Amino acid sequence: MNKKQLYFLISFAFILLISINIFYFFYLKEQVSLLYYGNSDVWFKELVYKLYPQFEVEKHRFNLSFFLEKSLQVIFRFDLFSFLLLSSFLFIKDKISFFEQEKNMRNENYWRIGYYGFVLIVSYDWFESLILLENIRSFFHPISFLKVFSTMPSLFTNLSIYILMVLSALACIFNYKPRFFSWICITCFLFIHALFCSFEKMNHVFTTFIYVGLLFPFSFYSKTSWNIQLLKIAIVLTYFFAGTEKLLVSHFSWLNPITFKAYLSLHQAPLGMWVAENTFLCTILPIGALLFQLTFFIILFIPKLTKWYILGGFIFHWGTTLLFGISWFMNPWLMPYIFFLNFEKISLWIENK
Numbered sequence: 242m243n244k245k246q247l248y249f250l251i252s253f254a255f256i257l258l259i260s261i262n263i264f265y266f267f268y269l270k271e272q273v274s275l276l277y278y279g280n281s282d283v284w285f286k287e288l289v290y291k292l293y294p295q296f297e298v299e300k301h302r303f304n305l306s307f308f309l310e311k312s313l314q315v316i317f318r319f320d321l322f323s324f325l326l327l328s329s330f331l332f333i334k335d336k337i338s339f340f341e342q343e344k345n346m347r348n349e350n351y352w353r354i355g356y357y358g359f360v361l362i363v364s365y366d367w368f369e370s371l372i373l374l375e376n377i378r379s380f381f382h383p384i385s386f387l388k389v390f391s392t393m394p395s396l397f398t399n400l401s402i403y404i405l406m407v408l409s410a411l412a413c414i415f416n417y418k419p420r421f422f423s424w425i426c427i428t429c430f431l432f433i434h435a436l437f438c439s440f441e442k443m444n445h446v447f448t449t450f451i452y453v454g455l456l457f458p459f460s461f462y463s464k465t466s467w468n469i470q471l472l473k474i475a476i477v478l479t480y481f482f483a484g485t486e487k488l489l490v491s492h493f494s495w496l497n498p499i500t501f502k503a504y505l506s507l508h509q510a511p512l513g514m515w516v517a518e519n520t521f522l523c524t525i526l527p528i529g530a531l532l533f534q535l536t537f538f539i540i541l542f543i544p545k546l547t548k549w550y551i552l553g554g555f556i557f558h559w560g561t562t563l564l565f566g567i568s569w570f571m572n573p574w575l576m577p578y579i580f581f582l583n584f585e586k587i588s589l590w591i592e593n594k
Contacts, residue, residue, distance in 0.1 A: 251327055254323075254327055255327060258320065258323050258324075258327075261316075261319070262316065262320065265312075265316050269285070269312070270309065270312065270313075272285045273308055273309055273312045274305060274309070276289060276296075277300055277305045277308060296308075314489045314490075317489065318482070318485070318489070321482075321485065322478075322482070325478070325481075343464070343465060343466070344460070344463070344464060344465060344466050345466070345583070345585055347584055347585045347588070348582075348583060348584050348585060349460055350416075351579065351582075351584040352457065352460075352469075352579060352580055353413060353414070353416065353419065353457075353460075354414050355576070355579045356453060356454070356457060356576065356579075357410040357411075357413040357414045357423075357426065358410075358414055359450075359571075359573070359576045360406070360410040360426060360430065360454075361407065361410050361411075362571055363447075363450075363571065363573055364403070364406070364407070364430075364433075367403055367433060368400065368403055370437070371396065371399045371400055371403060371433070371436075372396065372400075374393075374399075374436070374437075374440075375396055377440065378392075378393050380440050380441070381393035381439055381440065382439055382440070382441060383435075383439050384435055384438055384439050385435050386435065387432075387435050387436065387439055393436075393439075394436070399433070399436065402429045402432050402433060403429070403433060405425065405429050406425075406426055406429030406430055406433065409422040409423075409425040409426035409429065410422075410426050413426060419458075419461045420458070420461040420462065423457065423458035423461060424458055426454070427451075427454035427455060427458070430451070430454060431451065431454075434447055434451070446568055446572065446573050446574065447573050448479055448574075449475070449476045449479050449573070449574055449577045450573040450574070450576060450577065452472065452475040452476065452479070452577075453472055453476075453576070453577045453580065456468050456469075456471055456472040456475065457469075457472065457580075469580060472577075472580055473541060473580060473581065474541065476577050476580075477537050477538040477540065477541060478538065480533075480534045480535075480537040480538070481534065481535060481537060481538055483534050484531055484533075484534030484535040485535070487531060487534075488531075495527055495531065496524075496527055496528055496531065498520050498523035498524045498527075499523075500527070501517075501523045501524075501526065501527045502517045502523050504565070505517040505523075505564060505565070508564075508565040508566050508567065509566070510563065510564055510565055510566035512563045512564055513563070513564040513565055513566065516564060526560070526564075530557055530560075533550070533553050533554070533557055537550055537554075540581065547581050547582075551578045551581060551582075554574070554575065554578060555575060558572045558574050558575055559572070
């Protein structure tokens with residue numbers, strides 16, 4: 242694809258994006274109001290009920306303005322993601338080597354051992370947890386692909402999938418047919434994770450961890466590191482949209498120290514309760530966290546800042562553990578940071594020292 246063709250496709254995509262926004266403001270927005278009163282078009286009703294099954298219940302809790310605001314937030318997120326994606330193509334066209342870097346086998350070996358070793362670490366207690374789930378089988382409400390099961394899979398099935406995941410991770414660690422076992426490992430991981438989330442408790446701690454699991458296996462097929470670069474983009478965008486979500490939902494009230502104090506008081510962690518007494522800390526900590534999330538993507542363009550953002554990431558996630566008493570120090574959000582490290586350069590630095 243030449244430069245002229247690329248610009249044509251990007252221009253067409255921007256026109257399509259504008260058309261979608263016009264379609265929303267002149268048609269879909271009205272459909273939201275009509276749906277609230279039960280008079281929307283059938284196709285729109287079916288789509289909303291499929292994507293947002295709680296709508297029928299929650300419309301008795303919130304007024305129409307709430308749902309109009311939420312629909313506007315959806316279109317804003319779509320616009321923001323589309324704009325960033327299309328803009329990146331303009332940058333990548335001039336920096337095409339970003340996706341055509343040759344693989345570094347030393348890095349890939351460290352990444353492979355690190356990722357699949359971490360799979361074993363974060364899932365060490367899943368065998369026991371799967372057994373305990375049998376006691377609450379009646380509360381099973383399947384999500385995503387688990388909806389193919391009318392009832393919760395048997396204990397034998399769940400434990401077999403867990404054991405298969407562990408064996409596949411070990412095979413990848415020892416570099417035994419990683420092309421095959423990397424896909425087996427992430428498939429089993431997704432199955433068990435979906436199973437745990439099928440009890441009305443969504444767990445977002447594995448978000449970037451799962452992105453890595455889905456993209457990293459392509460390394461075993463490709464001669465370039467395009468998938469690693471795409472993996473990095475997925476990670477930084479996850480942080481960016483987590484930050485924008487705070488702004489969209491709270492309208493800057495997240496930056497109010499009173500809001501932060503309320504969250505700290507809710508969790509009652511010892512360090513968190515001590516911080517809650519200091520208004521200055523309750524002001525700068527949420528601001529720092531938000532800036533970290535919104536600017537994390539900078540490391541794609543200024544690699545020299547990588548070490549500082551990784552350090553900031555450890556402070557951010559470990560700070561969450563200490564202040565709110567949630568998650569643990571082996572946080573799955575931290576593991577993907579290894580893909581931003583060049584272990585060959587680190588090894589040379591250590592040798593020189």
